[in-house]
Amino acid sequence: xxxxxxxxxxxxxxxxxxxxxxxxxxxxxxxxxxxxxxxxxxxxxxxxxxxxxxxxxxxxxxxxxxxxxxxxxxxxxxxxxxxxxxxxxxxxxxxxxxxxxxxxxxxxxxxxxxxxxxxxxxxxxxxxxxxxxxxxxxxxxxxxxxxxxxxxxxxxxxxxxxxxxxxxxxxxxxxxxxxxxxxxxxxxxxxxxxxxxxxxxxxxxxxxxxxxxxxxxxxxxxxxxxxxxxxxxxxxxxx
Amino acid sequence: xxxxxxxxxxxxxxxxxxxxxxxxxxxxxxxxxxxxxxxxxxxxxxxxxxxxxxxxxxxxxxxxxxxxxxxxxxxxxxxxxxxxxxxxxxxxxxxxxxxxxxxxxxxxxxxxxxxxxxxxxxxxxxxxxxxxxxxxxxxxxxxxxxxxxxxxxxxxxxxxxxxxxxxxxxxxxxxxxxxxxxxxxxxxxxxxxxxxxxxxxxxxxxxxxxxxxxx
Numbered sequence: 446x447x448x449x450x451x452x453x454x455x456x457x458x459x460x461x462x463x464x465x466x467x468x469x470x471x472x473x474x475x476x477x478x479x480x481x482x483x484x485x486x487x488x489x490x491x492x493x494x495x496x497x498x499x500x501x502x503x504x505x506x507x508x509x510x511x512x513x514x515x516x517x518x519x520x521x522x523x524x525x526x527x528x529x530x531x532x533x534x535x536x537x538x539x540x541x542x543x544x545x546x547x548x549x550x551x552x553x554x555x556x557x558x559x560x561x562x563x564x565x566x567x568x569x570x571x572x573x574x575x576x577x578x579x580x581x582x583x584x585x586x587x588x589x590x591x592x593x594x595x596x597x598x599x600x601x602x603x604x605x606x607x608x609x610x611x612x613x614x615x616x617x618x619x620x621x622x623x624x625x626x627x628x629x630x631x632x633x634x635x636x637x638x639x640x641x642x643x644x645x646x647x648x649x650x651x652x653x654x655x656x657x658x659x660x661x662x663x664x665x666x667x668x669x670x671x672x673x674x675x676x677x678x679x680x681x682x683x684x
Numbered sequence: 685x686x687x688x689x690x691x692x693x694x695x696x697x698x699x700x701x702x703x704x705x706x707x708x709x710x711x712x713x714x715x716x717x718x719x720x721x722x723x724x725x726x727x728x729x730x731x732x733x734x735x736x737x738x739x740x741x742x743x744x745x746x747x748x749x750x751x752x753x754x755x756x757x758x759x760x761x762x763x764x765x766x767x768x769x770x771x772x773x774x775x776x777x778x779x780x781x782x783x784x785x786x787x788x789x790x791x792x793x794x795x796x797x798x799x800x801x802x803x804x805x806x807x808x809x810x811x812x813x814x815x816x817x818x819x820x821x822x823x824x825x826x827x828x829x830x831x832x833x834x835x836x837x838x839x840x841x842x843x844x845x846x847x848x849x850x851x852x853x854x855x856x857x858x859x860x861x862x863x864x865x866x867x868x869x870x871x872x873x874x875x876x877x878x879x880x881x882x883x884x885x886x887x888x889x890x891x892x893x894x895x896x897x898x899x
Binding site for chain 1: 776848
């Protein structure tokens, strides 16, 4: 078994990065984003990137840092409402944007990784999303054709991983990561905990190692929270 | 008196049924969770990848790995499950969710919904809204009756880019409740907020509607 672990994010991405490439980045909002790999891509200085990610981080964190450095040429996303710089760049014509419905985006990535070039969905029929795409009627209902998506590189974030590349995600930090791991020609993962091969529960591995080319254990994870919503501790006694 | 945001949420909560799997949108729809009748079992789905959403965490117990579709910190329940966003939207698109309650900018008499984009002004994106209205069995909209500008939001035809065609079943506003029935029947006003006159709601509504007050 090849050891896929690398000592840091830069090493994990070495030889994988080039100008004009397409990169898929896992995460929903700031939850489950590969923060170390994003930082390493920023530091590499590669540019003209097409980035496929549900969101584009926030100003100053997550994929937002690649907007600030002007490395992104185009985004394929479903929602970018948390990012003021994004709106500015887009409205001034400095950034291309392709909106996909969230479920269509997830399925395009799943299909791409599974070798399915296109599929039909009722999501978006009769809207801007369906313009210019084939519409076909099945059993009396209209569906729009959407294409599978693949990328030159996918970067994903998991909770635990081993040297074989087996990954386990945690809670809602799973989101887009498992599909993206399958849809990158190369997949690089960062994990919070690198464990000994054999320690992961084989019945509960979310991403089998075949999809992962290299992985790195992140140093300190910031894991920033976007909307901190809580109940007062005083209410605890009443529960 | 127009209904408050909380009263609108309570009104929408009367759409809940025991055993339902429900997706709640951001804003007033989120408040519906506070009005689930005691003893009724309702499972809340969060489209980023969770079934069985619990309440907000106690201060100091927030978990960055556990958020809802509005990116708010939440908690899990003993019955909760987690899954990928592809699995989540398979649930949604595949018709396994009973009810979606969401906000809107415009609803048309034929059931068309617009809630994701104002050309040239708002660049946020549709998130999961197009998938939800395409796949969920029953779609309930909760919205203010008019824009801040005074423009009606329940209209003959949407002027904004659509989220879905003929997808809305029911609309709850601060002034009343309308059955839209995905455009299969004429729009019917079935409830008025207390003290709201029929003339007022007619003046503030662009769509034609029949009056069929039930209570």
